[in-house]
Amino acid sequence: MNTNPVHFTLNGKPVKISIEPWTTLLDYLRYHKKLVGTKKGCDHGQCGACTVLVDGNSVNSCLCLLVSLDGKDITTIEGIGTADNLSVEQQIFIEEDAYQCGFCTPGQICSTIAMRNRGEINSEEELKDWMSGNLCRCAAYKNLTKAARRIYKES
Numbered sequence: 588m589n590t591n592p593v594h595f596t597l598n599g600k601p602v603k604i605s606i607e608p609w610t611t612l613l614d615y616l617r618y619h620k621k622l623v624g625t626k627k628g629c630d631h632g633q634c635g636a637c638t639v640l641v642d643g644n645s646v647n648s649c650l651c652l653l654v655s656l657d658g659k660d661i662t663t664i665e666g667i668g669t670a671d672n673l674s675v676e677q678q679i680f681i682e683e684d685a686y687q688c689g690f691c692t693p694g695q696i697c698s699t700i701a702m703r704n705r706g707e708i709n710s711e712e713e714l715k716d717w718m719s720g721n722l723c724r725c726a727a728y729k730n731l732t733k734a735a736r737r738i739y740k741e742s
C-alpha cells in the first residue's frame with residue numbers, strides 16, 4: 588500500500604509515522620489514535636464539530652490531510668484538559684452551561700481558544716462571526732456566546 592512519512596506533535600508528544608496520503612486528520616485522530624473527543628459531523632467542512640488546533644489555529648480536521656501537517660503542532664480536546672484536570676476554557680463552558688448534548692463542545696472550545704490566540708476580536712459581531720463555523724444542533728448559542736466571550740476576555 589502506498590504510504591508517506593510524516594512527523595508532527597500530537598498533544599505534546601512527537602509522532603513519526605507513514606500513512607496513506609488520503610487519510611484525513613480527523614480519521615487519523617478517531618480511528619488510529621482513538622481520540623474520539625474530536626467529532627465527525629458532516630465530514631465536509633460544514634459543521635465545525637471536527638475542529639482542532641494546528642499551531643494554535645482552528646482547523647476543520649475533516650478537510651485536512653495528515654500528510655500535509657509535517658512539522659506541525661496538533662492539539663485536540665484531550666490535550667486541552669481532562670475530566671480530572673479541566674482547563675480554564677472547559678471550566679468556563681461548565682460555569683456558563685454552554686452545552687446540551689455536548690457533541691459540538693470540543694470543536695467549540697478549540698475555536699474559542701484559536702479566537703483568543705488570534706486576539707483580533709473587537710466587537711460582539713466579530714465574536715459571533717468567528718464562532719459561526721461551529722454549528723450547535725441543540726441551539727445552545729446564547730450560552731456558547733457567553734462562554735466564548737469570557738474565554739476571550741478572561742483566560
Ligand code: FES
Nearest residue numbers: 629630632635649
Ligand atoms: S466534520 Fe468537519 S466540518 Fe463537519
Ligand code: FES
Nearest residue numbers: 687691723724725
Ligand atoms: S450542545 Fe448539542 S450540538 Fe451543541
